[in-house]
Amino acid sequence: MIEMLNVSKKYSNGITAVNNLSVKIEQGEFVYIVGPSGAGKSTFIKMMYREVKPTSGTVQVGKYNLSTMKERDVPLLRRFVGVVFQDFKLLPKLTVYENIAYAMEVVEKSPKVIQKRVLEVLDLVGLKHKVRMFPNELSGGEQQRIAIARAIANMPGVLIADEPTGNLDPDTSMEIMRILEEINNQGTTILMATHNSQIVNDIKHRVLAIENGRIVRDQQEGEYGYES
Ligand code: ADP
Ligand code: ADP
Numbered sequence: 240m241i242e243m244l245n246v247s248k249k250y251s252n253g254i255t256a257v258n259n260l261s262v263k264i265e266q267g268e269f270v271y272i273v274g275p276s277g278a279g280k281s282t283f284i285k286m287m288y289r290e291v292k293p294t295s296g297t298v299q300v301g302k303y304n305l306s307t308m309k310e311r312d313v314p315l316l317r318r319f320v321g322v323v324f325q326d327f328k329l330l331p332k333l334t335v336y337e338n339i340a341y342a343m344e345v346v347e348k349s350p351k352v353i354q355k356r357v358l359e360v361l362d363l364v365g366l367k368h369k370v371r372m373f374p375n376e377l378s379g380g381e382q383q384r385i386a387i388a389r390a391i392a393n394m395p396g397v398l399i400a401d402e403p404t405g406n407l408d409p410d411t412s413m414e415i416m417r418i419l420e421e422i423n424n425q426g427t428t429i430l431m432a433t434h435n436s437q438i439v440n441d442i443k444h445r446v447l448a449i450e451n452g453r454i455v456r457d458q459q460e461g462e463y464g465y466e467s
Contacts, residue, residue: 246296321390
């Protein structure tokens with residue numbers, strides 16, 4: 240599903256954020272990305288949807304070879320890779336419905352398909368009744384659930400979550416995890432960067448620990464492994 244081979248990223252300020260990293264992730268896996276701040280986790284993740292281009296090495300995500308793909312094909316990749324952020328990034332002037340529909344309109348789905356799917360993903364995150372609300376009328380946890388609904392609306396093969404529980408309390412974080420687990424159980428590959436030791440230690444999955452731009456630990460059913 241995902242394969243990185245000898246990938247490095249040196250930013251123009253001279254910092255090498257990812258250093259000759261190789262990794263393989265199979266379809267349907269749930270993988271935590273852990274490590275200290277500045278270790279290169281975000282850079283690693285951003286290379287999966289071509290937000291960051293590697294300086295060297297190759298990145299394959301699904302059928303897409305990110306090293307050779309044409310710029311005009313990047314939107315196809317972005318359909319295949321859904322992304323969720325710590326700060327939700329919902330569009331404040333659009334309703335819940337419109338936020339999710341918008342993600343589907345840009346890939347030219349028909350209004351009928353969009354309507355059906357928006358309600359389907361809202362049902363999955365348990366927020367069908369909030370369909371007419373605006374983001375600022377929702378709690379943080381609810382906003383994150385909407386962001387997840389939006390990220391999976393186009394049925395991506397991979398869902399990437401960069402610190403999805405970073406702004407949420409423990410109970411709300413667990414709710415988010417239950418939703419991510421369900422999405423994963425339906426076959427979507429999930430990569431989640433996190434500093435949440437409790438989640439990593441309680442809900443066991445593969446753990447990739449990154450330090451200084453390298454994978455220093457790759458453990459099935461792993462633990463968080465840092466002081467929290
Ligand atoms: P690239 O080499 O991929 O073009 P840049 O080095 O141009 O990336 O960085 C993109 C933007 O991020 C620039 O505006 C840069 O100033 C800014 N930036 C610089 N340092 C950092 C940092 N430590 N964390 C996040 N962004 C940074
Ligand atoms: P993490 O997500 O683990 O905190 P990052 O990938 O954000 O790590 O950052 C890795 C290193 O690259 C850090 O030293 C950071 O300051 C630097 N960095 C991140 N983004 C940029 C950028 N756009 N331009 C320059 N340096 C960056």
